Amino acid sequence: MKFPLGVVLSLLPLFVLSAHAQTAPLLTHPFLSSATGASSSTDIDEAQPSEPRLLTASTQSGAIVATQSPRHLGIATQVGINGVGADIAVAVASHFNVRMGAQFFGYSDSFQEQGANVNAMLRLGGGRAALDWFPFHNGFHISPLVVFLDQTNVRATVIVPSGQTISLDNGDYVSSHADPLHGSASIGVWKTSPGLTIGYGNIVPRSGKHFSFPVDAGFYYVGQPTLKVDFSGSACDPSEPEPLGCQPVQQDADFQRDLAAFIRRNNNNLSYASFIPILSFGVGYSF
Structure with a gap:
């Protein structure tokens, strides 16, 4: 990572x-x-x-x-649940800073799911621009923001070993020995997302201090995540011996119907992931 x-x-x-x-x-x-x-x-x-x-x-x-x-300029580095990143802030008024930066996080793992070998990778982050409002002339701030070039996504490759059974919705399918099932999956979101954070700490302190320790918590809205799954290879009917009940999945109407139902059900379940949380801690220095 x-x-x-x-x-x-x-x-x-x-x-x-x-x-x-x-x-x-x-x-x-x-x-x-x-x-x-x-x-x-x-x-x-x-x-x-x-x-x-x-x-x-x-x-x-x-x-x-x-x-x-x-002083009008400050920089900061952060670490949090969204990864690591950096910001630069400019004081534009006694109560306001304009802040721009980026933050990134990546994680990959391999596991088995319903008889399939899955290699998955999660990515979060992207560029961001925020307007920091300090209503009480101290470190407390409210920050509407925009995440752009959003890197938030999940990608996976799927390999079903020959002879292994997988379940899609209400159907069971056996991976062919001659042409094993394999596929790919991805979950995508908006590339530009609005968000909001609240926190404490000013990268450009009005007190004259050089160092600050900003803390931010909030979210950004990425829309309804969209799951896409594509399979290739041949699937076999478990009630029939090979190769009698085997055919390429692109030509298997039952497989395509159950795959579409599987994608539809999981897209509904992904609605909870429309909001990505933000929590970060940082160290800033002003010039």
Whole structure:
């Protein structure tokens, strides 16, 4: 099982300090005064107090002028039931971030089901875009999202050993010795899916901190999953000896009827899988 992941971003904040005759001290209070005690003028960025700010200072005609630059960018990595992934977030307002990223999960297994040898692979994930809303100016957020290029699917190959009996709906069929039954199956969903998460943690903290630890829980809706099954080879009537009761499944009306009923019944059972849960824990860093 492999999880592709690659996000490398680096930004270096730069503090610039200059003065007419000598270097002026870097002041962190929003109201700056001159060293002589004379009245001074200020030029303050009236951003939200909760937004992190970097200060630079210079003198103009004996007065010190301060400018402030809030942090706007953050990155994070996550791990959860949907696999591993990464996000990049941009602060677009005091209450909102725009976040984009991807997450992937893969799992494969081999097992026997109704006499058939099955090799199956499950995949989850894809790209995602979210709008993080922070209604209380803390880490709590509500995030509508869209999962795009959705990789959620199940694929399987099926081999029925010769002489082995399988059941499809109400019919039993024996895999031919001369032409054993084999097939493939897949479950597919929408490639673009809406979703919603709630959580705590801000990748671009307004407190000025660099690190955050976001937690998210929710779901995305993938529509009604669709099962597709295709068989080839020859099936035999268990009540008759081979090769009298054997014929290719494409020409066997009973086999095709029972296969269609099997697919229809399982598609109805898959309706519960229309919502894919989301649960992730991450570590973020803001620049």
